[in-house]
Amino acid sequence: MKSATPKVLHEICGRSLVGHVVAAARELDPHDLVVVVGHAREQVQAHLSAVDPGVRTAVQHEQNGTGHAVRMALEELGGAVEGTVVVVCGDTPLLTAQTLSALVATHDADGNAVTVLTAEVPDSTGYGRIVRDVESGAVKAIVEHKDATDAQRAIREINSGVFAFDGALLADALGKVRTDNSQGEEYLTDVLGILREAGHRVGASVGKDHREILGINNRVQLAEARALLNARLLERAMLGGVTVVDPGSTFVDVTVGFGQDALIHPGTQLLGDTYVGEGAEVGPNTRLRDTRVGAGARVDNTVADGAVIGEFASVGPFAYLRPGTSLGAKAKAGTYVEMKNASIGEGTKVPHLSYVGDATIGEYTNIGAASVFVNYDGEHKHHTTVGSHCKTGSDNMFVAPVTIGDGAYTAAGSVITKDVPPGALAVARGQQRNIEGWVARKRPGSAAAQAAASAVPTDSDAH
Secondary structure, three states, X not given: OOOOOOHHHOEEOOEEHHHHXXXXXXXXXXXXXXXXXXXXXXXXXXXXXXXXOOOEEEEOOOOOOHHHHHHHXXXXXXOOOOOEEEEOOOOOOOOOHHHHHHHHHHHHHHOOOEEEEEEEOOOOOOOOEEEEOOOOOOEEXXXXXXXXXXXXXXXXXXXXXXXXXXXXXHHHHHOOOOOOOOOOOOOOOHHXXXXXXXXXXXXXXXXXXXXXXXXXXXXXXXXXXXXHHHHHHHHHHHHOOOEEOOHHHOEEOOOOEXXXXXXXXXXXXXXXXXXXXXXOEEOOOEEEEOOEEOOOOEEOOEEEEOOEEOOOOEEOOOEEEOOOOEEXXXXXXXXXXXXXXXXXXXXXXXXXXXXXXEEEEOOOOEEOOOOEEEOEOOOOEOOEXXXXXXXXXXXXXXXXXXXXXXXXXXOOOOEEOOOEOOOOEEOOOOOOOOOOOHHHHHOOOOHXXXXXXXXXXXXXXXX
């Protein structure tokens, strides 16, 4: 990956590569879930503890092959394991729980010692080939690409690296795996031949979509997998009743949810634990992270992070809702409005060019254009409270901590530093003073002076 980040911690659609695999495996409800770690294991272990605290880890101190990795996992579990052991790769984020369930079902139904998940691919370069018995069609062996003959390399059915094993037989066979191959490693795939030679049944479960088993080894493949998963997520949303105007420019995470008849416009990114409610309209050119959008709300050209947008509220265009922002039903955060840690009551409007930070505003209040909630004194943040049914003038500065009572008004251009009682009008600005003739005296000959002189009526004009 040419990255300081371990490969399996690179993310697509809101989860790490290994996080996707763990999530799919977890849906099988396994008795134990073990991840084998090696390179940068401290980072990987910390990540796993955060995303799934129930995961156990086994350390592979030396990377001696896939068979060795599975031996480390079994040692973590105390040796041979009763029941079925499913082995998956940590860099296959498109693998689904449905495919894993089908693998286990085939394994159980056929009474196999081992069942391999296979797929037919357009280009099998780099994959282990499935070699079948010509007469019975049974799986004879899996031959790694580097060890394959020309005839075997022409085979399009490949090993996905995903297996279901009889636990007891697996432990015994791993002890017989040799390292006389081009890599000098313990291949897990050799277990199939060992079990077959011992008279045990080796079967296969052919996956429906070969793209599920795609592994990630560089950033080109990472982008390709992201596009595939994003398309899958959007298809699921559209089949569930969501309108996505342009899937090619819309991006969602696996944790995003939708209500029926939500409408998503082009250029929209929905990330993290975002939910778009029934009939809500989002976009174009909007990015929401960990944000809830209420039913019927409209969010246009907006960035929101950790916000709650109430039912039938209106946001944007060109608004920025930062963490802790909560808009009540039918509230408005309008054009070039920024909010942070602010609770906005039902029906309240902040329509234009304003910053509202560390504030509580009641119901059906209107905040005038170009208003700033001055919340920071250089060391500490302070809170402003504006009551319900207030009307504040344009170009107001609310210097926190300050409270504006219910039903109060403030005059345009005011700097409010003291509490305003309910129903009062606050005026906090200097008296206007006009200095006649200032331009003519201070800027003689200027365009402004000439314009002013032309505008002053003469005696002849009076007649």
